[in-house]
Amino acid sequence: PNTHKASNRIKLQGDQQQKQQPSLGSSTQEVECHSYVVCNSFEDQILSHIANIAYALTINKPVCIFDAFIFHTTTTSPETENHRATPDITVPLFTVIDLPYLLETVQQYEPDSRAIPYTPRLHDDATCNWINLLMSADRHALTTVLEALQPSKVIRTLMADVLDAAGPSRSRNDGVCIHHRDDKDWHEHCRQWESIPDGVWRGNCLNENNRTLGELARVRVPNPNAWIYYVGDHAPPEDLVSKFDVVSRQDVILNRLDQGGQIFSKRELDAAVDFFACSKYPRFIGNSASSWSALQIALRNSETTWYNGRSIPMADFIKIFYVPVVYTYSEATASKSDLHMLQLSVLSVKQHIGNGAIHVVYYQQEGSGSPLVSWLHEHDVTVHLEASDGTGSWGMRSDIPKYLDAEYVLWLHPNTMVMDHFTIADFGLEITPALAWNGDTTNPSVVLMHVPYVRESMVELEGKNDEEIYNFFEASRTHLDSSFAVAEDQEEGEENKIKIVDFGQKEPHFLDFIAKEKDKCRKAPCQNRNKCVLVQQIARLADKEFLVFPLCENFVHGTNTNKQDCVYLLRDLSSSRTRVDSMC
Numbered sequence: 196p197n198t199h200k201a202s203n204r205i206k207l208q209g210d211q212q213q214k215q216q217p218s219l220g221s222s223t224q225e226v227e228c229h230s231y232v233v234c235n236s237f238e239d240q241i242l243s244h245i246a247n248i249a250y251a252l253t254i255n256k257p258v259c260i261f262d263a264f265i266f267h268t269t270t271t272s273p274e275t276e277n278h279r280a281t282p283d284i285t286v287p288l289f290t291v292i293d294l295p296y297l298l299e300t301v302q303q304y305e306p307d308s309r310a311i312p313y314t315p316r317l318h319d320d321a322t323c324n325w326i327n328l329l330m331s332a333d334r335h336a337l338t339t340v341l342e343a344l345q346p347s348k349v350i351r352t353l354m355a356d357v358l359d360a361a362g363p364s365r366s367r368n369d370g371v372c373i374h375h376r377d378d379k380d381w382h383e384h385c386r387q388w389e390s391i392p393d394g395v396w397r398g399n400c401l402n403e404n405n406r407t408l409g410e411l412a413r414v415r416v417p418n419p420n421a422w423i424y425y426v427g428d429h430a431p432p433e434d435l436v437s438k439f440d441v442v443s444r445q446d447v448i449l450n451r452l453d454q455g456g457q458i459f460s461k462r463e464l465d466a467a468v469d470f471f472a473c474s475k476y477p478r479f480i481g482n483s484a485s486s487w488s489a490l491q492i493a494l495r496n497s498e499t500t501w502y503n504g505r506s507i508p509m510a511d512f513i514k515i516f517y518v519p520v521v522y523t524y525s526e527a528t529a530s531k532s533d534l535h536m537l538q539l540s541v542l543s544v545k546q547h548i549g550n551g552a553i554h555v556v557y558y559q560q561e562g563s564g565s566p567l568v569s570w571l572h573e574h575d576v577t578v579h580l581e582a583s584d585g586t587g588s589w590g591m592r593s594d595i596p597k598y599l600d601a602e603y604v605l606w607l608h609p610n611t612m613v614m615d616h617f618t619i620a621d622f623g624l625e626i627t628p629a630l631a632w633n634g635d636t637t638n639p640s641v642v643l644m645h646v647p648y649v650r651e652s653m654v655e656l657e658g659k660n661d662e663e664i665y666n667f668f669e670a671s672r673t674h675l676d677s678s679f680a681v682a683e684d685q686e687e688g689e690e691n692k693i694k695i696v697d698f699g700q701k702e703p704h705f706l707d708f709i710a711k712e713k714d715k716c717r718k719a720p721c722q723n724r725n726k727c728v729l730v731q732q733i734a735r736l737a738d739k740e741f742l743v744f745p746l747c748e749n750f751v752h753g754t755n756t757n758k759q760d761c762v763y764l765l766r767d768l769s770s771s772r773t774r775v776d777s778m779c
Contacts, residue, residue, distance in 0.1 A: 228259040228308065234277040234323035236268055237466035238486040241344060244292075246325035248301060248340045249332035257307035259317065260297065262288045267461035277323050280313060287312070291467045293345040300343040330512045337515050338550055341493060346471040357424070357444050357472040365440065369420045372473035373435075374481040374488045375408060375427040375502075377401075385484070396624045400484045403504035403628075409434035411502040414647045415480055417596075424476055426469045444469055478600055483507040492516065497619065498552050500602040500647065504628060510620040517551035518605045518619050518643070520544050523591040525558035526565060527584035531749045534567055535742060536698070537609035541576060542736045547613045552577065554604075556594055558585040587661030588638050589668070596650035608640035610698040611680070614729060617694050621676065629671040633680050637665050640697040641680040681725075693725050706750045706761055709733065713764065721779035728776045734768035743769075 229251035233240040244260070251258035263285040268278045278284070288294050294310055301308045311317070329337070346354060358367065385400035403411055412423070412435060422440040425431045431441045444465070470487065473479065474494055481488025483501040489509040492499055497517050501507075510516040524537060537555075544553055553576045557568060561582070571578050579598040585591045592606055603619065603626065619626065622643060629648050632639035649668075656664050678694045709730050716727035737743050747761035 228257040229254075230259040230311070230314075230317040230321065231261055231325075232280060232318050232321040232323060233261055233263070233265065234279055235265070236278075236486075237463040237470065238490055239323075240265060240463070241490060242329070242486060243323065243325045244344065245337060245340045246328035246332060249336035250328040251308070252301070252304050252336040252340075253331065253333040255305070257305045257309075258301060260288070260294075260301070260308065260310040261318070262294070262310040262312045264288050264291045264463070266290075266464045268463060279323075280318075282313075285313075289347055291347055291350055291464065293347050296345050297343050300339065326512055334514045335549065337513060338493075341490075341515075346467070350467055350471055353468045354472045354475070357468065358475055365422050366420065368477055369418060369422055370424055370476040371412075371416050371418075371421050371439075371478040371480060372424045372426060372476040372491075373408075373412060373502075374469075374473065374479070374485065374491065375425065375432075376482050376485050376488075377408075377432070378428040381428070388484075397484075397508070398625075399503045399505040400482075402502060407434040408432050408502060409438040411647075412480055413438055414651045415500040415502070415602075416478065417650065421478075424473065426473055444472065483509075483602075489516075496550060496552050497603075498599070498601050500600065504602070504645075504647075506622075506624045506626050507619055508624070510618055511624075514616075514618050514620070515550070516619045517548055518603050518617075518622070519552040519554060519599065519601050520548070521554040521556065521595055521599060521604045521606050522609060523556045523558070523585065523588075523594070523606070524567075524609070525585040525591065526560045526563055527558065531745075533609050535746055535749060537567070538570065538740070538742060539733065539736055539746075540607060540609050540611050540613070541571070541574060542740060543613040543732065544607075545574065546732070546736065547616045549616075554579065554599060556581060556591065556598055558583055558591070560584070587664075589661045589664040592642065592644070593649060593653050593656065593664060595644065596646050596653070599646060601646050604644050604646055606642040606644055607695070608697070611640050612696045612698070612729065612732065614693050614696055614725075614732070615678075621678075621694065623676070627673040629673070630668050631673045631675050633675050633677070637662075637669075639680065640699070641675065641695055643675060696729055706747065706764075709768070710761075710764060713768065716768075716775065720773075720775045724775060724779045727779075731768055731771065731775055734765045737765055738769035 229247065231243065231247040233243040248258050248260065261280070263280045264287070265278055265280055265284050266286050267284050288310065298308065298310060382401070389397045389400060391397070402408060409432065416439075422442070423431070423435065425435070425441050425443040427443070431443065435441060466487070470491070473491060479491050479495060479499040481491055481499070481501050482503045483489060483492060483506065484503060486509065488501060489507055492501065492507060493513070493515050496519075498519055507516050522537060522540070524533070541553060544551065555571055555576055556579045557571075558581045559565070559568075568578055568580075581594065585594075595604060595606065603622075607613075622631075627643055627645060629645055631643040632641060652667065656667055659667070676694075678692060680695055680697045681693045682697055682699070712723065712726050712730050715723045716730055720727045737746055743762055743765045747758045747765070751758045751761045
């Protein structure tokens with residue numbers, strides 16, 4: 196693991212920054228540690244490891260990783276009954292997980308961490324409740340542990356058979372893994388889950404709008420050469436087989452199980468092979484109400500899709516399900532202020548969303564060699580080059596499904612600034628099945644897009660102009676929470692957490708805004724908290740990225756003295772030791 200990169204994600208202290216050799220340890224070691232147990236299915240065990248290890252790192256405590264894996268459970272047990280890790284249904288964790296790699300990662304932060312087998316003193320009274328720990332753990336720690344759970348050598352051997360299923364007639368790059376829940380147990384689970392009388396919406400447990408899996412997959416996989424690696428609790432549906440070339444793990448290795456021992460015909464080990472093999476395919480379609488699928492979605496940073504549509508229930512208590520952010524930028528119509536505002540907006544996303552994916556659909560003029568493209572690449576932004584000038588604001592938004600493989604994306608205008616962390620959970624359980632934006636404007640600055648809906652709609656909208664595309668989407672649009680797309684001149688409200696500030700799509704005179712608000716932020720910052728946080732964030736982002744001079748040059752109209760005053764103003768705000776958001 197890259198120790199320097201990791202240190203930017205979880206705060207390390209003292210000699211913990213020194214790379215340590217992994218130690219499996221033993222149950223006789225007496226160093227106090229956070230211990231835990233695992234129960235039930237493969238995905239429940241993985242979630243228990245993630246929650247407990249990440250929680251221990253969050254509270255700066257060594258962790259005793261539970262060195263056991265439950266290789267077989269039954270689906271006939273009541274959901275309230277936990278399958279505990281008894282010797283008759285467990286194997287050492289390293290059978291499934293690359294334990295030395297996991298320990299090496301964890302010991303970078305807590306060197307006294309180790310793996311221990313079942314120990315009565317530590318484990319007899321432990322419970323399998325990991326949800327509260329997921330909610331308490333630092334989100335960067337959660338991501339670190341999730342990425343550190345890699346397959347063991349034994350599982351990689353079995354995975355090879357699955358990954359080689361492509362053969363000479365199939366390209367691995369065209370492979371799509373589909374995780375499908377459709378057996379009787381799942382339908383009964385959905386019936387009980389949806390009927391809980393607590394007023395919470397739970398309407399996305401099964402296929403979106405009762406459509407067939409084949410139809411739902413086709414709108415999410417436009418690639419005509421795509422083939423399916425099917426993970427399910429029964430044979431692939433005929434409808435799917437009629438539309439795609441389909442192969443499953445059972446097809447590939449059923450006749451080879453005896454080579455790995457009978458142990459690999461057990462339910463949870465089968466799930467492990469499928470999970471890690473699935474993670475190697477470039478595209479995934481799952482069921483977001485399933486923990487197994489939700490882990491795949493998190494592992495892929497939400498740049499993937501789910502056939503049941505709408506929200507991810509697990510996102511309510513594990514804050515790592517980001518919505519990919521996308522901009523559209525046309526060299527033919529962009530001004531210098533657009534360029535610098537795009538840079539600031541991107542930096543604000545990175546500051547508050549961290550690991551969230553950022554994309555720019557970039558309409559490049561012939562022969563152009565804009566340094567902006569290089570800058571975007573340097574800041575880990577995925578750039579999709581389009582050799583055209585773009586066809587209006589809604590036409591360019593409608594191009595997004597050509598480039599992005601995601602269930603949802605959040606389109607931002609460059610004149611927006613992200614002010615707080617958010618995930619897909621902040622858009623609600625009944626997240627829009629179409630598009631969502633606020634206000635009466637025909638050209639909003641923040642638009643949440645259900646990508647499969649837009650992709651399917653563009654067949655009908657082919658050749659339509661910008662106004663016609665807008666009218667079509669406006670007819671089915673919903674509204675975002677009021678914390679998104681707050682106007683920069685809006686008066687202070689009761690809420691303190693604004694997610695996104697919208698400067699408007701005219702040439703923003705935001706430096707005048709900064710100058711106007713500067714004295715307020717000095718005299719009464721907490722009475723003007725939201726604006727003062729925004730002012731300070733802009734100044735610090737600009738100063739950190741050497742954008743102060745270009746911003747003042749392009750946004751300040753007047754003499755060189757005026758522009759020099761702008762430079763002093765931004766640097767003064769940036770160097771202030773007082774953080775308004777912390778102070779207030």
